[in-house]
Amino acid sequence: MAIPARSRPSTPRPAKPRCRYPTAPPRSSPPLWDGSALERRPLPLGEAVEALTYDLLTATHDGWEDGDGAFGVLVLDVSGRAVRLEYNERYTASDYYEHDF
Template sequence: MTEDTETVPNACPPLSEWRTLDALRAKLEAELFNLNKGVLLDALASAGVTHVVVTFDGYGDSGQIENVEVRSGDDAIPMPEGAIEIAQAVWGQSEPERSMVAIAAAVESLTYHVLERTHCGWENSDGAYGDITFDVAAHAITLDYNERYTATENYTHQF
């Protein structure tokens, strides 16, 4: 009979360590969101874009971007072709991961980040739909969010 002396490493860190790592990641994500937002809006401004309106829809455990409208004043224009550097938080790392992405990909990334940050699960069950507007002049992103739900009212009468 042999004795197995191999030890199994602790796969789950203590909860307090996890909470600390999660708080650090959340702080870094907030900082990076503002940084990425600024870089994106500056790139859009340089390309003459005044607004980008992203329409989203989700339900039944699936959600997606339905439409992206790019405007210069009252005129619809194509999405600018350029690329920008965005940064993303990586679990357990103090430094972000940086990458060059197309402006269209950065719009998509920030769109999903806004949804996850404010309404995690927007694509589940009855889901939600709405618009996210990138207002270049105001240097702001506005979420217009509509949540779907099923309501039931029950009445029992005995006579």
């Protein structure tokens, strides 16, 4: 016995936004050791994302590398042209008070 296929009304799907990808590799511009100029050099995409991650971490959470194991995610929304840093910081806190009166 054949089961009839359900007919669904055909609804057009919204078109996905198209992104133009760069044809050249990203370029990095780190300062020279003496601060006299910037060094311009091509950077593989993975290294560019890693450098961006460390730059954003340093700008928003100075000392992020210290502590008890911070973790997070860097979200790159290419079509929305947005970057979001999700950061979780772990630390051990100890408060000690002593008062002599």
